[in-house]
Amino acid sequence: MPHILIIAAAGAAxxxxxxxxxxxxxxxxxxxxxxxxxEARAPVRSGTLVRGADGVYRPVDRQG
Structure with a gap:
C-alpha cells in the first residue's frame, strides 16, 4: 500500500x-x-562601412 501512495505522490508532482x-x-x-x-517595427540602420587607417571597418556618419 505505501508503494501506491509514493507512486501517486510522484505522479501528482x-x-x-x-x-x-x-x-x-x-x-x-x-x-x-x-x-x-x-524588432520588426524598429527602423533598419543599414549604412556604408568604411575602412579606417587602423584597418577596422566602421559605419559612415551621414548626419553631420
Missing part, C-alpha cells in the same frame, strides 16, 4: 511540474513574440 513548465513556456513565448514585433 510530475503533473504539477508539467503545468508550471507549460505556463512558463507560454509566458516566454509571449515575451519573445513582443520582442520580435518590436
Amino acid at each position: 510530475a503533473l504539477a511540474g508539467y503545468k508550471l513548465l507549460k505556463r512558463e513556456m507560454g509566458r516566454v513565448g509571449r515575451s519573445l513574440g513582443e520582442l520580435r514585433e518590436a
Whole structure:
C-alpha cells in the first residue's frame, strides 16, 4: 500500500511540474513574440562601412 501512495505522490508532482513548465513556456513565448514585433517595427540602420587607417571597418556618419 505505501508503494501506491509514493507512486501517486510522484505522479501528482510530475503533473504539477508539467503545468508550471507549460505556463512558463507560454509566458516566454509571449515575451519573445513582443520582442520580435518590436524588432520588426524598429527602423533598419543599414549604412556604408568604411575602412579606417587602423584597418577596422566602421559605419559612415551621414548626419553631420
